[in-house]
Amino acid sequence: MKNTIWAFLAIILIAACSSGPSANEMMVSGNVKGLKKGVLYLQHIQDTALATLDSLVIEGNGQFSFTVPVESPEVFYLYLKKEDHNEVNDRIVFFGEPGTVTIDTKWNTFDINPTISGSTTHEKFAEYQDVLSKFNKKDLELFRAKMNPEILRDSVLVDSMDALLNRNALRSVLYSLNFALNNKDSYIAPYVALYEVPDAKKIYLDSIYNNLSAEVAASKYGLGLKKLLDTKTE
Structure with missing residues (x-):
């Protein structure tokens, strides 16, 4: 009887450890x-x-x-x-x-x-980061080109490089906003709005928040985005 009890307890312990x-x-x-x-x-x-x-x-x-x-x-x-x-x-x-x-x-x-592996949200996160890294790489390339001594001596070329840098930055912001809007059911959406484009106009961030599913809106980043919106005036 005693051995049976110990065997039963061992089975319970193994099941508890392997249940995940x-x-x-x-x-x-x-x-x-x-x-x-x-x-x-x-x-x-x-x-x-x-x-x-x-x-x-x-x-x-x-x-x-x-x-x-x-x-x-x-x-x-x-x-x-x-x-x-x-x-x-x-x-x-x-x-x-x-x-x-x-x-x-x-x-x-x-x-x-x-x-x-094992996180569907991370798959979306990796997809977002992959494209964002291309914008960051382009930004670095443009900045290095701008620092060329020949370009620095020409104000017209400097202005041209600044315009390219601004355009790349704008494209990066637009990509982030669109990604958040197009992934309303993913927890990545409020994260992107809250941490990647928090300085975007309220109307854009508000659109992202109002587009979220109820479950995502109630998440850590969904609540954080709501708090950010409450402090924004425009």
């Missing part, structure tokens, strides 16, 4: 290939400041797993503190959501093309 995250939890797991020693931190923005939700000391094995409560999809950061004392390129940005999110990467190229 609950409806309001996110499990972030994966592997940092080649990592032998370091500390992984799962972070997010809380009240405008970066806050650590959990951490894990890595020794000899790059596998990791975090489980944290998540009220609604939001941006998280997986930060790797390595023993090389170099904080450059050590933070992966991803859009997490309830469920299981898997992140696989390499220790020496930690934030360069990590494989992220």
